[in-house]
Amino acid sequence: MRRLLIVPIIILFSVVALAQQPPVIKKSPGGPLPGTVHLDWDGDIVEKLTDAADAFFLAETLETVKRQESFWNRDLSSALAYEKSLETNRRELARILGVVEPRVEFPSPQFVHHVGRSPELHETDDYAVYAIRWPVFGDYIAEGLFVMPKREKPSRIDILIPDAGEYAEDFVTRICENPW
Numbered sequence: 001m002r003r004l005l006i007v008p009i010i011i012l013f014s015v016v017a018l019a020q021q022p023p024v025i026k027k028s029p030g031g032p033l034p035g036t037v038h039l040d041w042d043g044d045i046v047e048k049l050t051d052a053a054d055a056f057f058l059a060e061t062l063e064t065v066k067r068q069e070s071f072w073n074r075d076l077s078s079a080l081a082y083e084k085s086l087e088t089n090r091r092e093l094a095r096i097l098g099v100v101e102p103r104v105e106f107p108s109p110q111f112v113h114h115v116g117r118s119p120e121l122h123e124t125d126d127y128a129v130y131a132i133r134w135p136v137f138g139d140y141i142a143e144g145l146f147v148m149p150k151r152e153k154p155s156r157i158d159i160l161i162p163d164a165g166e167y168a169e170d171f172v173t174r175i176c177e178n179p180w
Helices: 002-019 045-071 079-085 087-097 168-177
Strands: 120-123 127-137 140-149
Touching: 079 087, 120 168, 140 168
Parallel strands: none
Antiparallel strands: 120 127, 127 140
C-alpha cells in the first residue's frame, strides 16, 4: 500500500519540477562592475585566452631565469673556489628536499652475495650487472644495480632512477640497449 502511494507522489513531483520555466539571466541594470568591461571579443575567445596564458607563462619563465642569477655567486677562479661558492645553494637545496642527515663515509659499495649465487646478475659482451648496497645514513642502507663496462675502465658513476612501477632490472636493460 505504501509503495503504491509513493510512486504517484514521485511522478507528481517530477512533473511539477520539469514544468517550471528555466531562470532568465538578466543583465545588471547598473552596467558592468567598477573596473570591468563587458567581454565583446571577436573570434575564438578560448584561443585568445590560451594564447594570453602562454605568453604570460613564457614571460614569467624568462624572468625567472634572469632572477635566479641573483641567487648564485659562482667563483670561477678555480675548481675548489667554485665548489665552495656553491655551498650555500647546496645547503638550501638539501633543506628544501629534506636531505639534512650527514652522509655516511664508506670506501666503496658492497657487492650483494646470496648463498649459492654470484653477485653478477647479468652479463653481455659489453657489460656485467651486479647487485650492490651502500650505507646512506643511520641504519638505512640503499641497494642498486652496478653496470660495469667490460671494454673500458669506468670514469664515472651514474645513478639511474627508473620510473615508478618499473623494475630496476628492466630499466638497466633498456638503458644499456639504447643509452640515448
